[in-house]
Amino acid sequence: MAHPGFFQRQASARRNTSLLVFLFLTAVVLITLAVCLVGYFVTRSETTGQPFHHWLASSHGLTTASAVILLIFIGSMIRWADLAGGGSRVAKMVGARPIDPDTRDSDERVLRNIVEEMAIASGVPVPELYIMDNETGINAFVAGYTPGSAVMVVTHGAITQLTRDELQGVVGHEFSHIFNGDMRLNVRLIALLAGILMIGQIGSFLLRTAFYSGGRTSGRNKDGRAQAAFGIVGFALFIIGYVGVFFGRLIQAAVSRQRETLADASSVQFTRNPDGIGGALFKIGLKGSYLDTTGHASNMNHMCFGEATHMKLASLLASHPPIEQRINAIQPGLMARLKSRLRDTETGDDLRSATTGAQPSGVSGFASAATDIYGTVSGRRTSLSGSAIATHAPTPPASMQKMSERVGTISQEGEDFAVKLLQRLPSTFRGLLYTRAGAIQLCYALLLSDLSQKEQAEQLALLPEHSLFGPQPELLEKLIPTLQKIGEAVRFPALELAMPALRKLDPEERAELIRCVRALVNADNRVTLFELTLTSFLSRHLGADSARVIPVRYRSYKAVMPALQRLLSLMARAGSDSTQEEVNTLYREAMAGFASSGNSDHPILPKVSMRELQEALKELNGLSALLKPAVIDACGHCITHDGVIDPREYELMRLVADQMDCPMPPMVV
Template identity: 30%
Template sequence: MQFRQHQREAHIRTARLLGLFALLLAGLSITVNLLLALLYKLLMPFSVGFPGLFFETNTGLILLFVLGGCLVESQRLRDGGGPRVAHWLGGREVRNPDDATERRLLNVVDEMALASGQPVPRVYVLPREDAINAFVAGWGPEDLVLCVTRGALERLTRAELQGLVAHEFGHIKEDDLPLSMRVLSLVWGLSLVHGYGQTLMAPDDKGHVGPLAWLVGLVFSITGWLGWMAGRMLQAAVSRQREFLADASAIQFTRARDGLGNVLRKLWHDQQILAGRMRHPAAGMVSYLLLHEPGAATCLSSHPRLSERIRRVCGTVLPPLPAPLVHIDTVEPRHSADSLPPALAAAAPLSPQAQAQQARQEQQAAAREALSRLHGRVGPTEHRLITLALMMNIHNESERALWQRMAGTVHDAQRILDDVVMLPANRRVPEFERQTALIAREPIEQRRALVESARDLLRADGRVSPRERLWWLALRHRVSERQNRQAYMRPTTGQGQELHHLGPSELSCVVPLTTYLARFIPVEESAEGWAAPSLAWFKGVMGRCGKPVDTQPGPPPDADALVHALAGVQELSWMLRPLLLKAWVEEAVNHSAHGVLSDQTADALRLAAGLIDAPLPPMLEAHYPKPDAKA
């Protein structure tokens, strides 16, 4: 995604949010006017009509409170950013702590920032919150904060704390924070009166509440309840899919699903047994920022049900998990140079962990430079050479030699090849899609020549591997004319809406294509020639398609059978193809080590998604960086 396109998408999301806010504000004004009119008639039953400017005054006061509150809070958030939200909820910044749990938290934050390639935020602890929770806030890297409750520090193991922090870094990666900050300012305006009442009714640090303050707070809370309800509706209207994306990103960053899975199970236990609520009166206003919102999921929830999130993360719905206090046996040292005096930091030798971090940062910087150079190539011949280099096996001498001959006298051809080699594994398919999107605009003769050149390149060593055939099919599909592809598609009427409704003719195409893709699930050959994960994955997919669980895969399809099967799957309805892709991806996650897709598996499934023109599921999309993200 180009920068301007990303900017347009952000503007669209903001415009939708403001439009929804305007609708809620109009509904709130109408509702309050109706209730006040009813109250006036009850108190003055014999009056005729209403006093002059009755409705105008009510509407003006509502707009004054709501819009004034939004503007004031928006300006405060603009000035204070993430630290403003952290201090608002009673947060305390953690810098160079002596406490073992806080030192462990800082180390985990550094590790997840490195794993995700995101900036390191300022870290805050909410010392008065016993519930397990966390959130990130801020407009950008300069004011980014991560807040963790004391309950999370004391009741989560290190692996679980990694999962919790990685989930929050998932929100940073998905660029959720600017929209979250705008939601917060709008909800503050809608909930201003109710929130003020809740603050008056809340006990102080000693647990005391003044009777008069409590009574006044009760009046304000009742008066502002409608605005609070409108604010919760605004939060609930924001897509819940962002939580699934953040969960998937957390698994990618930690390379394990047990950490986040156990965090969600402990949250579920807190909700069912201990209510799991945060104590601060403003916690309801920031529920959109939290890992889960207080209370059970309802129609006003801005988050999906914990049971559904656990099922997606763990592959099945595991029961709630108690969260006792965790005893830390060893105190972790802080290896960050920031914790040393400047004179010692320059002279101190790097630890193995710091050396590995430095090496990874250098590798990421080199990959960013390589990607930038590839994006700077604007010639059609350069686009074709980059595409061929992405498709071929870099370590195959025959293919490399043929690529060099195809490059001929192109200026800086070796630099192009070196830049492609330097790309991380999860950058190759996205860059392939970007290059082929540019090539698709070229004349048909040049596109046909590229497909033929790719065919010759991939069989330069006398054989075509399953991976190479899949890439070649993806190339042919992406650079062909869409109207020509659709000309051979039969009508999709009469098909069901679920995978188990597939008929024999559809299954005759789904089964061989699934058999072919099973080659890309993590392989460890068995006596029968099939890998146990591949076989389990195939049976899982077939079970979702209504086939018996003991269904055995047939022989892998040859080239002609594969093309025929792919054509049949392409003719499935627009509803069934995403369901089939989702089944492939979810079963692959369930049968991958630690629930993390390998690069080979993810690439094969992403290419297959393009071949059947189906959108990427969140679990697969999270494996890859955002199109405009840095390497």
């Protein structure tokens, strides 16, 4: 079976979100009816034994139902608002510590390097990294609403007990969740479950109150009967609430298992190393993945790489398939190979303890604790850390992969590019990207590196005198020479490396940075494609609504034909330097899949302004996920028709992909 593509997975995530909302509303209705049933029996003597459906329509029934619905929605909305801060809020909720990008800890540096390589190879901004210092279990999760605002949280046990290949397999798994839209689904699921849990929490409170007060009023019969009734109501609400949670967890597990299996497969696709993620899962089977230091483990279970908490009725409620099943799904026979490797590296006593000890939920044939079981995975490495860098020639259009098939993937070409680029970056240059001041000056340097020193000085004079946003010559002198030496290929990767530092700016500082960048762009009264791409990138990822999910507004191309006309007119001109007739032919070919009656109603435009292009891309981002591939492929057809992608074409393609929330990996230029 073919591995589902980025756009199919995005569409599936949106369908799952709609399904979750439907199931949540169903659960609300059932819980409301159950609570009303309790209220009916409690007040039956007052209502002269009328039938339940009549009681439900009475003032007692309507008041009870309204109160229950209100409580559930208040519980969900409180948690929803609490998580509005996105991934960083979730990380802080579980007590995770942000990892300093310039950390000196060797294990943290390995994690950072793996994440940076994968981010550059896939074309997404580098996620912010957090670590749960007191967690010895092997686990990780990503959280956020958009790829550009994602954070990745790993446990201390993961970075200290896994080899680099295994850690890379875990990171690849989490990147799959970033691409697939799972993060948004997972965060919303936490909020929905919080509302359902509200009734059970109220019941638990009433139970405690009844038992506490019962001991103080045991001598008074009337008060004793009231407290007993109080306790019965509390017990009923407690049962109803947690029955609701049971079904909520059942839904959570069903959706999560499917997404976890897909993420495992994607990790192998990204790293081309099944032993990596397989070894990480095997060590989870031996050493466990439970989160012991946070009270949110059960609510976070569906987000994590492995089970975060012990689940009763694990076959029903576990959010992940059993470890052995996951490993064998990655590659048939892999489980047997890993067990054989364990036998070869353990002594007889250790082996007996590893095969007969206590077993975590959902795992068969593993011990709950063991020492380090094996070293680095043997065999040829095909991961991001490989040292061999291939030399690529332009690919002929006949054999070129469709541009949309590149989106949300990591290719060998992209991996080689990422590794080689990071090796070429001077440590001083790279270190500056991890600081707020250095990241801000990088944005300026990207616009100034092609100018003469005189022009640089003239444009820097336009910036405000400010300790953070003003020009800092000592930093620019370290940034600009590297940009000039490595060339245009470093521009976007450097910006992606700087994103964690830029995200640390508060909203006012972000707005000021965007204003300063636009001042430099407008200094010469013309806007190049790279300048447009840079300003659009910063606005998309640092703007006031950068973490907002763009809703689907269009489910056909008919409503966006003017936007397609503007975009493909520009792409056709950028993709051909030949005659006007060839440009027209290229445009007609690109538009052929969208205009059912030919291109007579939407002819090529003689000129497209930068503002018109931005408006067109914003409109096209409202397309359904399954309609976006054709737009990406039409743009790709324009820039690859001659078999060569020059830097100007790549920047334009990158702009289109970024503004449509389609992670575009590096391409041969």
